[in-house]
Amino acid sequence: MPPADVPLGFLAASGVGLVGAGSAAAILAGSLVAHPTADRSIAVVHMFMLAFLTVGVLGAIHQFAPVIGGRPLRSVALARSTVGMVVAGCWLLPLAFLLSDNRLLVVGGVLVGVGVAGVVVNLSAPLSGRAGGPSVTGLRWSLGGLVVVVAMGITYAGDRQAGERWVKLSPHVVLAHAHVGLVGWLGLSYVAVAEKLWPMFLLARRRGRGPGRFAVRLVPAGVALLAVGLFFDLRLLTAAGVVVVVAGLAAHLWSLSGLLRKSKRRHDPLVGYIVSSAVFLVAGMVLGIAALYAPVAPQVRSRLVSAEVASLAGWVGLALLGHAYKIVPFITWTALRASGHASGPTGAPLVPSDLFSDKLARPGLFAAISGFALVVGGLLSGAVPAVSAGGMLLALTGIVQLANLGVGPRLAVAGSPRRRVGQRRADPVDASDAG
Numbered sequence: 424m425p426p427a428d429v430p431l432g433f434l435a436a437s438g439v440g441l442v443g444a445g446s447a448a449a450i451l452a453g454s455l456v457a458h459p460t461a462d463r464s465i466a467v468v469h470m471f472m473l474a475f476l477t478v479g480v481l482g483a484i485h486q487f488a489p490v491i492g493g494r495p496l497r498s499v500a501l502a503r504s505t506v507g508m509v510v511a512g513c514w515l516l517p518l519a520f521l522l523s524d525n526r527l528l529v530v531g532g533v534l535v536g537v538g539v540a541g542v543v544v545n546l547s548a549p550l551s552g553r554a555g556g557p558s559v560t561g562l563r564w565s566l567g568g569l570v571v572v573v574a575m576g577i578t579y580a581g582d583r584q585a586g587e588r589w590v591k592l593s594p595h596v597v598l599a600h601a602h603v604g605l606v607g608w609l610g611l612s613y614v615a616v617a618e619k620l621w622p623m624f625l626l627a628r629r630r631g632r633g634p635g636r637f638a639v640r641l642v643p644a645g646v647a648l649l650a651v652g653l654f655f656d657l658r659l660l661t662a663a664g665v666v667v668v669v670a671g672l673a674a675h676l677w678s679l680s681g682l683l684r685k686s687k688r689r690h691d692p693l694v695g696y697i698v699s700s701a702v703f704l705v706a707g708m709v710l711g712i713a714a715l716y717a718p719v720a721p722q723v724r725s726r727l728v729s730a731e732v733a734s735l736a737g738w739v740g741l742a743l744l745g746h747a748y749k750i751v752p753f754i755t756w757t758a759l760r761a762s763g764h765a766s767g768p769t770g771a772p773l774v775p776s777d778l779f780s781d782k783l784a785r786p787g788l789f790a791a792i793s794g795f796a797l798v799v800g801g802l803l804s805g806a807v808p809a810v811s812a813g814g815m816l817l818a819l820t821g822i823v824q825l826a827n828l829g830v831g832p833r834l835a836v837a838g839s840p841r842r843r844v845g846q847r848r849a850d851p852v853d854a855s856d857a858g
């Protein structure tokens with residue numbers, strides 16, 4: 424595993440990204456509803472897609488890929504510099520959209536591009552090993568999706584700078600880019616890691632190989648067909664892409680339902696995050712198909728597209744927020760024990776669940792679900808106050824989760840003596856407790 428500051432750097436920045444994205448959605452709700460393709464609205468979209476989701480998913484993958492690949496990252500120094508470049512670029516891009524500054528947009532795009540190149544070089548070590556399985560296969564394809572969405576984004580930015588002389592940024596051309604990013608990178612990364620994380624966090628044993636192996640192959644194949652179909656406005660190819668993507672995502676949901684039936688952790692908040700995330704995925708699929716094929720007026724179609732994009736962001740966003748309550752305490756717990764903090768607030772051996780408050784995690788789940796639901800519902804119905812309230816709830820979710828996971832470890836070890844792991848406590852009456 425990489426040193427804790429690498430995944431935690433990404434994940435903390437992602438939490439701040441959610442606060443920024445939620446606040447931007449609250450302030451610019453009017454533009455998101457009335458002018459979804461205006462630069463101010465595109466700025467909010469990229470705050471969610473880049474500063475929150477992309478940065479968060481990269482944090483989880485930097486922690487996870489070395490473990491499933493059985494090999495460390497190529498370089499810790501490279502990892503630390505990519506944290507800086509990617510986070511800076513993922514904030515600069517939305518700012519460039521907000522200022523409608525195409526030159527800054529290209530600079531931001533190149534910064535993200537260089538950062539992502541560093542990420543691919545670093546993760547290629549653990550992901551090119553012999554260790555296989557659906558998670559490794561899926562992450563190899565999702566990193567490919569990240570490279571493609573960034574390359575498309577930089578090209579579109581340059582095209583805007585050149586007055587759209589290279590390619591007309593018509594809705595279907597932009598949606599090709601959006602689906603590579605949302606499904607081919609963010610969604611597929613979750614589909615891939617879920618195949619390893621779900622059995623572990625849900626305490627559910629899977630018999631045999633499970634349908635996840637279909638999901639990690641069908642989703643990238645479908646996204647490739649869908650993106651080319653949308654980009655060149657080829658209806659048949661687009662339809663074929665939709666069918667294959669839906670088949671892949673159905674295999675992902677089938678994998679989840681099988682594990683939930685066997686889970687020994689039914690009442691854990693994580694189950695709430697995982698199930699609500701799956702509900703937003705299904706809503707996103709229905710809205711996406713309706714946006715493509717329903718006989719509706721252009722304004723209604725545009726609302727369906729906005730609601731689809733927000734719903735798919737809810738799918739990955741809720742999954743990220745939920746799994747962060749497992750991944751972050753595990754990383755901090757490992758780091759605290761390594762630095763001599765072996766006992767928790769009660770004097771008993773320190774455990775990961777000592778490092779955050781469950782009392783904050785549960786209302787956090789409610790705030791996150793209501794936030795995404797209000798944004799999706801508001802975009803679909805044209806209700807600006809709903810989108811604004813949803814944005815505020817998501818910003819609040821970010822603040823609560825940052826505080827809970829950031830301050831929790833300090834509170835847990837405050838006052839507890841440092842000692843080497845396995846060393847008995849010094850106080851005279853401890854023999855039986857230590858057991």
Ligand code: HEM
Pocket residue numbers: 459460461464465468469472473477516528531532533535572573575576577579580583592597598600601604605608609732
């Ligand atoms: C996870 C990655 C990404 C996702 C999911 C994503 C998603 C989107 C979406 C949904 C739109 C349409 C917005 C709207 O019309 O309201 C869009 C447009 C655009 N994106 Fe991205 N994006 C991503 C990364 C990037 C990157 C890295 C760049 C780099 C420069 C970029 C540049 C653009 C440009 C230039 C447009 C077109 C704006 C226009 O219509 O003039 N995107 N993206």
